[in-house]
Amino acid sequence: MDTGQFLNRNALKIALVVLVVVMIGMAAGGAGYAYSDSPGFCGSCHSMEAVHTTWQASNHKQLKCTDCHLPQQNFAIKMITKAQTGMNDTYHEVLRDYPATMKLSPKGKAIVEDNCMRCHQSTVQNTGMGAGGEDCTKCHRGLVHGMNKSKGGIKVE
Amino acid sequence: MSNMQKTLIALLGVAVIFFGFVAVRIGVKPAATVKASPIPAGEYDAAVWGKVYPLQYESYRKMAEVSPSPTGYGGSVNVQKSDMQPEIFTNFKGMPFSKDYTEDRGHVYAVEDLLHSKRIGPASKGACITCKTPYVEQFYKESGWGYANKPLGELLERSKHPVTCAQCHDSETMNLRVINPAFIEAQERRGIDLSKATREEMRTYVCAQCHSEYYFEPGTMRVVFPWDKGFKPEEMYAYYAEKPNNFLQDWEHPDSKAPMLKAQHPDYETFANGTHGKAGVSCADCHMPYMRKDGQKYTSHFITSPLKTLDASCSPCHSQGTEWLSERVKTIQDQTFLLQHTAGLNVAKAHEAIRKAGDTPNVNQAELAKARELVRKAQWMWDIVSAENSMGFHNTDQTMTTLGQANELAHQAIESANLAAGINVL
Secondary structure (H helix, E strand, C coil): CHHHHHHHHHHHHHHHHHHHHHHHHHHHHHHHHHHHHHHHHHCCCCHHHHHHHHHHHCCCCCCHHHHHHHCCCCHHHHHHHHHHHHHHHHHHHHCCCCCCCCCCCCCHHHHHHHHHHHHHHHHHCHHHHCCCCHHHHCCCCCCCCCCCCCCCCEEEE | CCCCHHHHHHHHHHHHHHHHHHHHHHCCCCCEEEEECCCCCCCCCCCHHHHCCCCHHHHHHHHHHCCCCCCCCCCCCCCCCHCCHHHHHHHCCCCCHHHHCCCCHHHHHHHEEEEEEECCCCEEEEEHHHHCCHHHHHHHHHHHHHHHCCEHHHHHCCCCCCCHHHHHHHCCCCCCCCCCHHHHHHHHHHCCCCHHHHHHHHHHHHHHCCCCCCEEEECCCCEEEECCCCCHHHHHHHHHHHHHCCCCCCCCCCCCCEECCCCCCCHHHHHHCCCHHHHCCHHHHHHHHHECCEEEEECCCCCCCHHHHHHHHHHHCCCHHHHHHHHHHHHHHHHHHHHHHHHHHHHHHHHHHHCCCCCCCCHHHHHHHHHHHHHHHHHHHHHHHCCCCCCCCCHHHHHHHHHHHHHHHHHHHHHHHHHCCCCCCC
16 A cells, blocks of 8 residues: 555545644644743743742733733734743853843843833823833833842842 | 664754753752851851852952952052052151051951051050951950950961951851940940841941941050941041040141041941931942852852942942943042042141141140141041042042031131231241
8 A cells, every 4th residue: 555545545534633733733832822921931930030029019910021021013023032032031041140130131121112102102192202212111110120139149048 | 773763863862851951950940048057156267168158258259359449449459548648648647547558458358467557566456456357256255355455466366367257147047247346335325236136237237347437445445436426427526525435536646736536437337327328228238249150149248349349239229230330439439539639638738737836936825726626627527538438439428518527627727827826827
């Protein structure tokens, strides 16, 4: 029995198997995406402990990390940025070379600023901030993650 | 097995090992605690402690590397302060600070630098050892304040280690503690119960036990902090004016014959009333910031100018970036130095004016006494800033006001000398 015959005889079965595999793949992909988009996933890294804790106590706790820290124009841009920043984060998490004071990169800051405006455009539309491109965190810098990033340190037990 | 299969298995193996490593590395967190290890009380060798607390010890050892301050003021190279402020020769004439007055090299050199200081001689007393080594704990336990009047050489011989862990830590619990009896007594007189101090307060007190103004009680050489009326320069001056414990002066100036005071590193008093101090920031917040190594956050024990650890020290609260921050500090220090140097020169001029007035026949003695009191106060106001280690940063507004007073008082002293002599003496 050559391949052609095999395919002919089992067309229905093969179609079913492919369908199941694709469905499982999509479900796994969707679940993986949902999990990797959740604050629990971000907070599972040691370097993110302090920012995760402060976010939980903030008045933006109803939002996910990615709502502010990833671009939201469209899904493709979001996914590309997610892959880029995710690899960078994983690299430094594995090397454990992250500093005690972590700051937003200029690129990361621009993403956050855009996302402030996504929700607060109407609030500021009659002010100089309304045009966008302004630095919201110049004043609101302690809003979500507090002012003091120095929480923690090795404890003697 | 075909080559294709072998390659696939090899690739799969590599992938499993690689992603397994990544997963384990992220999944297993760096240790957040360290077991307190029983270090016997009285162990003053930092290297012994360092075996249990290697991160802290490694940063402590960094104090052995000396370097100038990025802004040019202070730093840990033992240059003579008179290089930048030649008025030191005139203002401290007749006392040891005119011979040898260097920048401090940091805690690990405390004993060595005391040993080599030209201010120390065979007549020096044990009181000088108080802040140089944790052995002072033993000396005080053995003979109370009696150690202060013993020959310094005898105590130096027994002081095998400089300022080390035990100066600030309980060896069993690692809790913060203070051992300088002068600090404990001064706080008691202020009504502060150190046993109730919070950890955050202790993060300042461990430094304040030594980085403070003091004098030696005449006769006993007991170390006393002049804090009974407050921390401000005029409050400490008023305290000294009442001749506490029969303490009249540190020395008599040979030119002006004024009874002088020598101010000593009033870092704590200055900081406590400054912006950061009033906001509840502790010394350790800036001078011992959190550092990270292999993901572990630890308290830096490289105790030095925060300008050398600017990002770790300032960025937790200030988000403007290191360049902006260092420019702000430089501005404060440049302006403070300008006014401090001017005040120092004016005080030197006042000593000269009073000397000349004193040599004038038929000088008005009452007016001359007034001039001497004015120059004593003027120099105190200059010295309380000059002897402080932050070049204005710890409390900028108070520092500028104090220097303004120093300048004004120096001018008044010169006017008074002229009046006493009946001529323009300078």
